[in-house]
Amino acid sequence: MSKEWPLWEVFIRGQHGMSHRHVGSLHAVDAEHAIKNARDVYTRRNEGVSIWVVMAKDIAASSPSDKGPLYEPARDKVYRHPTFYDIPEDVGKM
Amino acid sequence: MNHLFEFLLRQGDNVLVLGHRTSEWCGVAPALEEDIALANTALDLIGQTQLWLGYAAEVEGAGRSANDLAYQRDVYDFRNLLMLEVPNDDFGRTLMRQFLFDAFQVPWLTALLQSDDQQVADIAAKSLKEALYHLDRSSETVIMLGDGTEHSNARMQAALNYLFPYAGEMFADDATDIAMDDSGVAPLPSAMRAAWTQTVEKVLGEACLTLPDTAFAHSGGRTGFRHTEHLGHMLATMQTLQRSYPGATW
Numbered sequence: 001m002s003k004e005w006p007l008w009e010v011f012i013r014g015q016h017g018m019s020h021r022h023v024g025s026l027h028a029v030d031a032e033h034a035i036k037n038a039r040d041v042y043t044r045r046n047e048g049v050s051i052w053v054v055m056a057k058d059i060a061a062s063s064p065s066d067k068g069p070l071y072e073p074a075r076d077k078v079y080r081h082p083t084f085y086d087i088p089e090d091v092g093k094m
Numbered sequence: 095m096n097h098l099f100e101f102l103l104r105q106g107d108n109v110l111v112l113g114h115r116t117s118e119w120c121g122v123a124p125a126l127e128e129d130i131a132l133a134n135t136a137l138d139l140i141g142q143t144q145l146w147l148g149y150a151a152e153v154e155g156a157g158r159s160a161n162d163l164a165y166q167r168d169v170y171d172f173r174n175l176l177m178l179e180v181p182n183d184d185f186g187r188t189l190m191r192q193f194l195f196d197a198f199q200v201p202w203l204t205a206l207l208q209s210d211d212q213q214v215a216d217i218a219a220k221s222l223k224e225a226l227y228h229l230d231r232s233s234e235t236v237i238m239l240g241d242g243t244e245h246s247n248a249r250m251q252a253a254l255n256y257l258f259p260y261a262g263e264m265f266a267d268d269a270t271d272i273a274m275d276d277s278g279v280a281p282l283p284s285a286m287r288a289a290w291t292q293t294v295e296k297v298l299g300e301a302c303l304t305l306p307d308t309a310f311a312h313s314g315g316r317t318g319f320r321h322t323e324h325l326g327h328m329l330a331t332m333q334t335l336q337r338s339y340p341g342a343t344w
Contacts, residue, residue, distance in 0.1 A: 005125070026126075026127050028127065029238060032234065033234065033238070036131070036230070036231055036234065037127040040127065040130050040131035040134050041126075041127055041131075044134060
């Protein structure tokens with residue numbers, strides 16, 4: 001059995017942030033401990049108003065070697081960007 | 095004797111001495127996360143010290159500052175609890191001490207919110223937010239380590255056995271406490287005993303630790319009558335710069 005505490009990924013929502021952003025990782029024995037550690041490691045300079053933690057092993061990630069089939073087909077489909085339309089002023093932020 | 099000055103020194107010296115002891119872990123704690131957490135706690139406590147000793151200096155009216163009180167008094171002028179000056183020894187004792195103190199500070203600072211002395215109430219309000227987090231963290235760590243492995247449980251029990259005879263000093267009322275109670279500045283420390291005992295029994299129960307069966311309590315720290323041999327060594331380190339270069343600033 002490994003004596004190392006499990007690894008957690010930390011997400012913080014800042015004062016004016018709309019969504020939580022990944023800020024780094026840390027070790028902790030359980031979720032509550034991870035949130036406390038995140039508070040102490042990542043919010044010492046008043047960075048956040050909300051913390052999410054998730055065990056690193058629970059994150060499913062795409063494989064870097066699949067880069068070609070996953071992303072290249074989107075490259076030549078410029079018409080998917082809504083840059084060919086004029087957006088009226090009063091629509092506001094899209 | 096100026097009882098208010100004496101009272102403020104006790105508040106300030108408690109957090110100064112514990113803050114310094116906690117800061118001794120900086121860079122050498124068992125895990126990076128705990129290292130930063132302990133440094134944060136130490137900084138909270140030193141911040142509280144500035145408020146208490148700043149007000150103490152003002153009340154004394156002798157032209158001394160919070161820094162003068164912290165760095166230019168000797169052992170017999172300190173008014174902290176003995177429990178807070180004994181060496182860290184290991185991480186277990188450090189966490190157990192923090193917990194036993196936090197379990198007192200939370201009801202104590204809560205009571206001080208009602209102080210007739212507005213400055214005392216204001217300092218308590220600021221300190222209480224920090225103390226609540228400290229108690230949350232120290233309780234959780236005491237439970238994790240007490241209810242951990244056979245080895246971690248044994249070390250936490252050893253820490254508790256060592257510290258428990260020092261805990262009673264927190265509740266030993268004297269003339270200064272009675273004067274503060276009479277003037278509406280603070281309640282008697284002994285009035286905190288029930289709340290403290292309730293927190294301690296609950297957390298130590300969850301931590302699978304046994305309260306030592308003793309009513310013996312060391313004393314002498316908060317009255318300044320007799321400190322342990324350890325405080326002088328600690329002050330030698332803590333005060334060396336101001337002793338070598340009096341009045342140095344940066």
